Amino acid sequence: MKQAEVNMWDIWDKIMxxxxxxxxxxxxxxxxxxxxxxxxxxxxxMRIYYPCDLKPTASHNxxxxxxxxxxxxxxxxxxxxxxxxxxxxxxxxxxLAWAGYALIAGINASIPVSWGSHFIPISKISDSNEVxxxxxxxxxxxxxxxxxxxxxxxxxxxxxxxxxxxxxxxxRDGSASATYHFQSPKEREAGEKTWLPYKNVKxxxxxxxxxxxxxxxHRSLELIKVLDALxxxxxxxxxxxxxxxxxxxxxxxxxxxxxxGRLDFSHPSIIGYSFGGPSALLAIxxxxxxxxxIGLDVWMFPVKNEVKEIGEALTDSPSRDILxxxxxxxxxxxxxxxxQTLLSTLxxxxxxxxxxxxxxx
Numbered sequence: 001m002k003q004a005e006v007n008m009w010d011i012w013d014k015i016m017x018x019x020x021x022x023x024x025x026x027x028x029x030x031x032x033x034x035x036x037x038x039x040x041x042x043x044x045x046m047r048i049y050y051p052c053d054l055k056p057t058a059s060h061n062x063x064x065x066x067x068x069x070x071x072x073x074x075x076x077x078x079x080x081x082x083x084x085x086x087x088x089x090x091x092x093x094x095x096l097a098w099a100g101y102a103l104i105a106g107i108n109a110s111i112p113v114s115w116g117s118h119f120i121p122i123s124k125i126s127d128s129n130e131v132x133x134x135x136x137x138x139x140x141x142x143x144x145x146x147x148x149x150x151x152x153x154x155x156x157x158x159x160x161x162x163x164x165x166x167x168x169x170x171x172r173d174g175s176a177s178a179t180y181h182f183q184s185p186k187e188r189e190a191g192e193k194t195w196l197p198y199k200n201v202k203x204x205x206x207x208x209x210x211x212x213x214x215x216x217x218h219r220s221l222e223l224i225k226v227l228d229a230l231x232x233x234x235x236x237x238x239x240x241x242x243x244x245x246x247x248x249x250x251x252x253x254x255x256x257x258x259x260x261g262r263l264d265f266s267h268p269s270i271i272g273y274s275f276g277g278p279s280a281l282l283a284i285x286x287x288x289x290x291x292x293x294i295g296l297d298v299w300m301f302p303v304k305n306e307v308k309e310i311g312e313a314l315t316d317s318p319s320r321d322i323l324x325x326x327x328x329x330x331x332x333x334x335x336x337x338x339x340q341t342l343l344s345t346l347x348x349x350x351x352x353x354x355x356x357x358x359x360x361x
Contacts, residue, residue, distance in 0.1 A: 021076060021154050023112045026161025029054035031117040032074070033254055034149070035167075036244040037229060039188075041181050041196060043244075044225050045170040047149040049160035051136065053118035053253070056161065072114040077101070082148055085177025085198025089146040111153050116252030119259055135264035140226050141168040142219060144274030144299070146177040146198055152273065165263055167226050173218035174199025175275055182244055209301070216275070216302035220282035227268055227289060234263040267291035274330075278303040284320060285313045293322045297330040300338035307338050311345025322346070 024030050031052030037043040077083070080098065087097040101109075122134045139159055143151040149170035156166040170179045180193040187194070201211045232238035239256050240246045269292035272280030277298025284290040303310065314320055324339065331339075 019108065020073065020110045020112050021157070024056075024154075024157040024161035026051075026158060026163070027056060028052070028120060028161050028163060029056045029117070030113050030157045030160040031119065031254065032111070032113040032115055032157075032160075033249050034245050035229070035256075036181065037238070037242065039182055039184055039244065041172050041194075043181060044222060044229060045149060045172070045179060045181070046226055046229075047156070047168045047170070049113065049156040049166040049168070050259070051120040051160055051163055051165075052114050053120050054114050072117060073110040073112055074115050076109040076111050076150055076153065078150065079178075081178045081180075081195060083177070085146040088198050088200045089177075111150065111157070113153075113157060116249035116254045118253040119255075119262070122262075135262055136163055136165045137264045137267065137269070138227075138230055139164050139166045139269045139271060140223055140230075141166060142223060142270060142272040142276030142279045143169065143171065143176070144276050145175055147171075147273070147276070148176050148179065152271075155271070165230075165259070167230060169222060169226055171219050171222055171279075172196055173215040173222075175215055175219070188244055209304075212302040216278050216282060219275070219279035220286060223270060223279060223283040224287050227287065230263060230268075231265065233259050234261060234265070236260040265289070269293065271296065273297060274299045275302070281310050281322070284322065285310050288317065288320075291320050293320075295322065295324045297327055298324060298335075298339065300335050300342075304338050307342045308345050311342045315346055 028051035030049055031054075032047060032049050034045070034047050036045045083094050083097045083101070086101075087094040090097065101107075141152050141156055143149075149168050152168060156168050159166050170176050172179055172181070174196070175198070176196070177198055178195060180195045182188040182192070183194050199211075199215075201208055229238055233256050236257060240250075243256065268290050270280040270283055270290055271294045272278070273296040277295040278300060280293045280295060281298070281303060284293045300307065314322060324343075326339075
């Protein structure tokens with residue numbers, strides 16, 4: 001009985017103990033804000049990570065870090081609603097999905113981001129190159145099935161800590177674990193969110209491919225819309241009052257106007273995980289502004305009938321490159337065959353890399 005009591009308290013301590021995603025290790029501290037456009041599900045919802053006007057922590061493992069910096073940290077999973085999609089994907093009860101998360105990360109898991117902090121001024125840029133020092137490369141991240149804008153937070157923050165501006169999309173095609181929008185300013189003021197739940201599509205039936213193809217089309221267009229929005233921010237055409245969730249950082253140091261003229265669009269890049277992979281492939285095929293794409297364990301099924309077409313389009317544009325990073329256990333023979341077909345079509349492009357694992361949190 002005593003042993004059972006000890007184990008119970010150990011579990012309770014693990015669930016309640018504060019935990020956080022690893023602190024990024026680049027030369028810049030990382031800031032973050034959410035941006036939502038349009039009172040409609042046809043708008044975009046993204047989380048932007050960026051280098052901010054704070055000193056990076058001297059010791060990333062320091063216990064003092066939490067006491068000094070935690071004020072701006074935010075919850076990793078912002079609302080219980082997001083567990084619904086995870087539960088549907090795994091075909092388990094929502095409470096079980098939450099319990100598994102709590103046992104692994106604790107119920108108070110946070111993102112070590114300086115929320116709403118000032119975008120890094122030119123005077124604080126460590127790069128001495130006069131041409132590059134004031135502009136920051138743009139990266140867009142597309143999540144996988146049952147992901148959300150907070151998926152791949154470690155990846156987004158690490159890139160931002162190295163000088164990138166990262167826009168992590170929350171897709172509205174039904175593949176996010178959950179997402180929402182506001183239908184009017186009145187609903188926004190009242191906090192009345194219109195939720196878009198995760199759409200469970202049965203694998204293997206004849207409608208599966210059709211549904212996934214429609215979703216990946218929607219996703220690719222969202223990635224293009226995000227690039228449009230970032231360009232508007234850079235031109236000063238999209239400001240705080242255009243951001244429907246502006247009140248999340250109102251009164252803090254950040255303003256979208258701080259990014260005006262500061263973003264580098266010479267080679268916009270996309271990183272797509274799983275379902276985000278074919279989304280990135282379609283986006284880079286459709287929009288010549290995208291120059292680089294990284295596919296993490298790309299799920300090729302939604303674009304299986306247009307693999308050669310994608311490869312030929314990328315081959316015809318030597319300024320665009322794609323890198324595949326694959327884990328050892330994700331892929332089946334059908335997926336690998338589609339990848340191989342694409343790679344064989346990409347003439348004169350070194351584009352494949354195999355690793356045993358990578359960060360996806």
